[in-house]
Amino acid sequence: MLQRFNFKNGLIHAIAQHRQTGEVLMLAHMNEDALRRTIETKRAHYWSRSRNRIWRKGEKSSNEQIVHEIRVDCDGDAVLLKVDQIGGACHMGYMSCFYRDVDGNVLAEKVFEPEKVYGDVSR
Numbered sequence: 001m002l003q004r005f006n007f008k009n010g011l012i013h014a015i016a017q018h019r020q021t022g023e024v025l026m027l028a029h030m031n032e033d034a035l036r037r038t039i040e041t042k043r044a045h046y047w048s049r050s051r052n053r054i055w056r057k058g059e060k061s062s063n064e065q066i067v068h069e070i071r072v073d074c075d076g077d078a079v080l081l082k083v084d085q086i087g088g089a090c091h092m093g094y095m096s097c098f099y100r101d102v103d104g105n106v107l108a109e110k111v112f113e114p115e116k117v118y119g120d121v122s123r
Contacts, residue, residue: 006077007032011047016057016089019068019082025089026097030079042067044081061117063087088112 005012011029018025028046030038034054037045044057044065058064065083072079090097093110100106 005032005035005072006075008077011049012076013078014044014046014081015078016044016065016081016083016085018085020084023096024098025065025083025085025095035079038067038081039070044083057089058086061087061091061112063089063112065089091118 011031012035014028014030014035016025016028017023029049030045031047031054034045034047037043037054037056041056044067045054046057047053048055056064064086065081066086067081067083069082070079071082085095088095088111090099091114092099093112093114094108095111096108099108
């Protein structure tokens, strides 16, 4: 089943979308193992380029993503995860990572305080 994916560069793009509201929550990357774990567990797993390892969404924060559907794009190099999001998806404390407009204006309210969960999140 995984052979139909284009892991030519080692990673594919993964978009997480709230399955009920349609809100785009985040964009991340998956390697073959992260996708396999996501399919098997129905919990979103991603590849962290900064940490150089697989991580399960919510492993530290408990803000996990329960996967209900996985769609594949026409090139096989991106997936769309339709998820139930528990807590916020963004490590900055927002429901979605797309909480600002192009001018930097914050368009959403925080759903949790990231410092209490992660410590320093100044990146």
